[in-house]
Amino acid sequence: MRILLFTGKGGAGKTTTAAATALKAARTGKKTLVMSTDPAHSLGDVLGLTLGPEPVEVEANLFAQELDIYYSMRKHWGSLRRLMLDVFRWQGVDRKIAEELAAIPGMEEGSAFLWIEEYAREKRFDLIVIDSAPTGETLTLLSLPQVTQWWSSKLFPLPRMALKGMGKFMGPAAPMLAGFEELDALLEKMGRVQKLLADPEITSTRILVNPERMVIAEARRAYTYLQLYGYHVDAVIVNRILPEGEAKGFFAAYLESQARYITEIEESFAPLPVLRMPHLGEEVFGLALLEKVGLLLYGESTGDAFLSMERPLRIVEADGGYVLSLRLPFLEEGDVKVNRSGDTLTLHAGSRRRHLFLPRFLAFYTIRETLHHPPELRIFFEKRPG
Template identity: 40%
Template sequence: MRVLLFTGKGGVGKTSVAAATAVRAAELGHRTMIISTDPAHSLGDSLDLELGQSATQVRQNLWAHEVSALHETERHWQKLHDYATKVFATQGLDDVVAEEVANPPGMDEVASLMWIKHYAERDEHDLLVVDCAPTGETLQLLMFPDAARWWLEKIFPWQRRAMKVARPMLRRMVDVPLPSDEVMASLQDLVLDIEGMKKVLIDTSVTSVRLVLNLEKMVIKEAKRAFTYLSLFGYVTDAVIVNRRLPAKISDPLLRSWSDIQKRYQQEVEQSFQPLPIFQVPLFDEEVVGERMLRKMGQTIYGSADPSQRFYEGSSQRMEKVGSEYILALKVPFADKEAIELSRQDGELFVTLGNYRRDISLPRVLASRQTLGAKIEDGELKIRFGK
């Protein structure tokens, strides 16, 4: 099964582009499921349908699912939620308030993304199209599995053993309910689920990200940052989709001015995102709502191409031997060396870029060697290892 993640700055039309892709793929005979993990849930509006908490068949070969984050959180992690509610209630919070704050920030969206793992394991569809949240939220969610894996491997075993030993004594000393073995097991299951989701997402033979943007300065800057962070964490972007492109020839002075601005930014997009293919979507003369207009948009975007194909297959990470040294190369387009920090601990390499940090488990051949230096060259962070 192929998985396509669509993201972009809020308001660029990513839901419409994702829905148009799904409609076009279904039209070509692919059994296609489109899901929305965006809390705004505008997928149903785009399709002009009422969508429920379960999958709805839209037409032949096409199903849609607007995931209820609250429902998914309760379904997957009820024990964790119940424990957190008890903790807050013992601190004097009203029961209703305790119930509400028991969901940690971001957990609703994580629960929604679990459907990617769910549909991949069931393998009942040829293509899964995911209408993600706006770029910032999507990046935080996609980086979360790395932090979860590190916690599971490094901290959780010690924490669980310490809790078993200390629980009898702590019960007499504190008035807060302590997590039971059942709660700790649920926590471990949660992290393992997230790790399973990550395996699907970073499998480049399965998953690709597609960035949707408009030809505006702020939108392009955010798309470039997203491309950098996605590459750093091993996610492959296989296409950029420019939405709402104005015609080249316009008689109206105001629109002609905007068309000239778009031409200038189009050149920047082409220079910045090469060698990725860049698809153009015009500003249509009516709203893109409903299957008819989505079909028109999908045909306009992809033409004779199959939207489920991989339009770019570059690797975000590679290793090579040069003389007696090894070089680990990570794709970090648009990044400056000054913005990157490197650190090591045991067999882990930590790469910090802006507000994000990636934890890379080094292969044995690199873990036994020293870090000799790093440089950015041709959009890659090249880290040298040697004796």
């Protein structure tokens, strides 16, 4: 099974691009599902259909689904929810508040994991295209298995086997045990799906960006964190590019800044491929326009083809600190200078600059040394004194 995940700032065009990619792949004969994990669903609007919490057939080989958290709760974790309610009520929490607290942190994002696990286990689709929520929620989704593991160990500190052993002698404990079994199954499924999402031979992430300063900044942060979590990015898509030479006055200034930003995007994400999607001059609704988007983006190739297998950025733990490794092709040793300002790392190579946003935890670390042995640049971070 192949998985494609589209992420980016809200309004960057994730839904349209995801739907167009799914349509193009489906029309090559691959059984494809496009799934929206954004609570503010717009996938049905783009396809011109009313979608539900189960897959709906759009046309031959193409299915679409908008996740519904309440439907997913009933389907996947009814016993776990009852366990949560019992735990909070035993602790004296008011029932109404307990109902609210029983919603597991990240439950909305977690439902996507459980659906993907089901489809992978049943081998229902050749390709799953995920139209994700905006960047922050996507990163929550991808880090969810570790967070849930930590959360469950804090909420239920007693050993599982001891509780299950008690259940043999306590009839009323049966619902509690069912909840624990469901929690264990949930964590196991999330672990399996995370392995799928982190496998670069199965899953690729594509970052949507508009040629605007704030959108580019968020895309850089997303790229850094995706690399940090071990998720493969195979392309950046620049969306809604206005045609050159057709604007005057106000739009002429916009076109000048657009050209600068596109160059900045290509330099920032090199050597990843950067695909350009022109503005169509109208809102994209319906299969005919989605087909046009897919053709403009991918040409004659299928939308699910691997666009890059590069892993240009890695952050690993080493010697009590961290090492950031970055591939910089076509540069000679000594060509690169590194400056840091807050959470931004600026690489200077001749007249060109590249900005990297560092993970926030590196605020506690300083740069010990920088080594450049082409094509790899390695930056060593150590803890700040005191």
